[in-house]
Amino acid sequence: MVSAMWSILNPVKKQIYLAIFLAGLAVFANLLVLASLAWSVQALLSHPEQMPYALLSIALLSTVCAYVLRITAFNQSHYASFRLENHLRKQLAEHLAKVPLGYVENMGSGSLAKILMQDVKALHIFVADSTPLYARAYVSPVLTFMLLWWLDWRLSLATVAVLCLGLWLVFNAFSSSQALMQQYNQASENVSKAVVEYVQAMPVVRSFSTAEKSFERYQHALNRYKQVVLHWYRRTGILARLAQLIVSPLPTLTTLLWLGVWLLNQESLNLHHYLMVLLISAGMTESLLPLSSLKHLIGKTEMSVKRIQEVLAEPILPMTTQPKYPQDNSVVFDQVDFRYQQHSPLVLQQVSFTLKPNGITAIVGASGAGKSTVAKLIPRFWDVTSGSIRIGGVDVRHLSQETLMQQVAFVLQDNFLFSGSIADNIRLGMPNVSEQEIMQAAKAAQAHSFIMQLPQAYATPVGERGAFLSGGQRQRITIARAILQNKPILILDEATAFTDPNNEIALAQALSALIKGKTVLMIAHRLNSICTADQILVFEKGYLKEQGQHQDLLAQHGIYAHLWQQQQQVENWLITGENHG
Numbered sequence: 001m002v003s004a005m006w007s008i009l010n011p012v013k014k015q016i017y018l019a020i021f022l023a024g025l026a027v028f029a030n031l032l033v034l035a036s037l038a039w040s041v042q043a044l045l046s047h048p049e050q051m052p053y054a055l056l057s058i059a060l061l062s063t064v065c066a067y068v069l070r071i072t073a074f075n076q077s078h079y080a081s082f083r084l085e086n087h088l089r090k091q092l093a094e095h096l097a098k099v100p101l102g103y104v105e106n107m108g109s110g111s112l113a114k115i116l117m118q119d120v121k122a123l124h125i126f127v128a129d130s131t132p133l134y135a136r137a138y139v140s141p142v143l144t145f146m147l148l149w150w151l152d153w154r155l156s157l158a159t160v161a162v163l164c165l166g167l168w169l170v171f172n173a174f175s176s177s178q179a180l181m182q183q184y185n186q187a188s189e190n191v192s193k194a195v196v197e198y199v200q201a202m203p204v205v206r207s208f209s210t211a212e213k214s215f216e217r218y219q220h221a222l223n224r225y226k227q228v229v230l231h232w233y234r235r236t237g238i239l240a241r242l243a244q245l246i247v248s249p250l251p252t253l254t255t256l257l258w259l260g261v262w263l264l265n266q267e268s269l270n271l272h273h274y275l276m277v278l279l280i281s282a283g284m285t286e287s288l289l290p291l292s293s294l295k296h297l298i299g300k301t302e303m304s305v306k307r308i309q310e311v312l313a314e315p316i317l318p319m320t321t322q323p324k325y326p327q328d329n330s331v332v333f334d335q336v337d338f339r340y341q342q343h344s345p346l347v348l349q350q351v352s353f354t355l356k357p358n359g360i361t362a363i364v365g366a367s368g369a370g371k372s373t374v375a376k377l378i379p380r381f382w383d384v385t386s387g388s389i390r391i392g393g394v395d396v397r398h399l400s401q402e403t404l405m406q407q408v409a410f411v412l413q414d415n416f417l418f419s420g421s422i423a424d425n426i427r428l429g430m431p432n433v434s435e436q437e438i439m440q441a442a443k444a445a446q447a448h449s450f451i452m453q454l455p456q457a458y459a460t461p462v463g464e465r466g467a468f469l470s471g472g473q474r475q476r477i478t479i480a481r482a483i484l485q486n487k488p489i490l491i492l493d494e495a496t497a498f499t500d501p502n503n504e505i506a507l508a509q510a511l512s513a514l515i516k517g518k519t520v521l522m523i524a525h526r527l528n529s530i531c532t533a534d535q536i537l538v539f540e541k542g543y544l545k546e547q548g549q550h551q552d553l554l555a556q557h558g559i560y561a562h563l564w565q566q567q568q569q570v571e572n573w574l575i576t577g578e579n580h581g
């Protein structure tokens with residue numbers, strides 16, 4: 001996993017190495033401060049009448065150097081982390097623009113936003129903070145050991161022995177906590193998910209008075225988090241505290257004091273060297289501390305790296321290098337089979353039909369029959385498993401993405417409005433259209449009059465998901481957008497519920513302005529609204545079972561006739577409140 005982490009850091013690797021190198025030099029300069037101070041003490045002891053100016057100057061100069069090097073290393077690691085953050089966000093955004101739209105839809109905007117923001121931020125923090133730690137954790141012990149060895153090999157070995165004990169404890173404390181660390185990360189992620197769900201679902205949850213249930217899930221996630229953290233502390237607490245004690249200078253100094261005095265008594269140790277060893281070795285064990293911070297930082301970053309790499313590993317939608325252009329706005333499904341995942345069952349089987357240019361086709365069927373899947377295959381949310389879909393005689397896989405997007409417009413039930421003004425939302429993707437054209441489209445979409453009643457008319461800002469507009473108003477704004485875009489093939493998802501008849505009439509008028517002269521595929525939920533369609537496709541369990549106009553299909557007494565009968569009954573119940581069964 002650590003190698004996966006380094007591979008994601010590749011674009012800023014050189015700068016990271018530079019930061020580590022500079023931080024390493026800073027460690028060296030620090031050591032030089034200690035060494036020159038130790039020499040100064042030695043010089044003073046041998047010649048108390050003479051101030052060791054040269055040595056003190058070296059100490060002072062090294063202090064300044066260490067400071068400057070540390071700051072420069074810090075700057076480099078921070079520049080690298082900002083560059084990496086930008087690079088990764090750009091790379092992720094570019095990749096997401098190339099993967100199938102269905103993948104983006106499946107992942108959900110919340111999860112993707114989290115990866116783009118929080119996970120990339122986690123890497124930023126890792127790069128900014130870990131580079132100086134790497135240098136301190138690895139360079140400092142080695143250099144200190146070399147200096148100590150040069151002064152007195154026996155005392156240096158004693159220091160290393162204490163250091164090894166500390167290391168062993170630190171690694172034990174953390175290796176036993178690897179699994180716990182994963183549990184911890186999972187639990188903390190569940191808490192974030194539960195919080196988001198709790199907040200997002202608040203309007204629904206409250207109105208159905210199930211707030212307590214949703215809160216319970218949040219509470220449950222929090223309890224689990226608490227459990228994991230407590231368990232972790234209990235399991236690793238004693239070891240970690242012991243490790244902390246051992247890597248403090250006290251045990252090293254005690255060992256050296258005892259050993260040094262013994263060696264002095266044996267007259268096999270020079271007092272001056274002994275003083276220098278005492279001064280320098282105190283810092284040796286402390287240099288271990290960054291190791292534990294480093295391990296913790298790596299553990300925290302690994303999950304973010306995994307999520308980022310999963311997104312980047314998603315295969316892109318293959319694009320043709322020799323794009324063709326459609327001859328007309330017909331759509332043909334030719335023996336289409338489709339499954340969502342490689343080994344999942346087929347959700348569409350041997351589906352063949354034609355949407356004639358400028359005709360209206362309705363697609364009906366029970367929930368899960370495959371209606372939305374058919375609609376989403378046209379603009380290549382996914383590619384067919386076998387068979388083909390042709391627009392104007394050309395396989396959609398042979399159209400450039402731009403041409404495909406120019407051909408097909410989607411008007412869905414849940415219409416997303418971007419933050420910006422109403423006018424911005426209507427002109428989306430077409431910066432050059434005039435105010436006049438925007439207004440004309442809004443008029444045709446029956447949106448002009450309610451827009452004019454808003455505080456700043458067309459300049460009124462729209463909330464994050466257009467929260468202050470009603471569902472019907474939002475839908476009419478997206479219809480105005482679609483009218484302005486004037487794409488030849490339209491896919492409409494009929495709204496399932498309307499409470500306001502005025503809105504329904506307005507919407508019907510808006511839709512008829514939109515669909516004029518276009519090839520329309522309408523996912524219909526209420527059969528009453530499609531009696532006049534040129535063609536009705538009836539789906540059942542992924543198969544196209546019936547096909548024709550309303551009257552013909554009724555005459556067949558098949559699935560459509562049955563659905564029709566059922567809906568008539570439901571409407572009767574709604575009106576009379578009785579079941580005529």
Ligand SMILES: Nc1ncnc2c1ncn2[C@@H]1O[C@H](COP(=O)(O)OP(=O)(O)OP(=O)(O)O)[C@@H](O)[C@H]1O
Nearest residue numbers: 106340341347365366367368369370371372373374
């Ligand atoms: N993104 C997806 N990943 C995996 N399976 C999916 C996905 N979307 C739909 N399915 C499955 O494909 C089948 C067809 O679903 P589809 O949404 O096309 O039906 P539908 O007729 O539009 O239903 P509804 O009227 O309820 O929207 C269902 O079994 C569904 O579970």
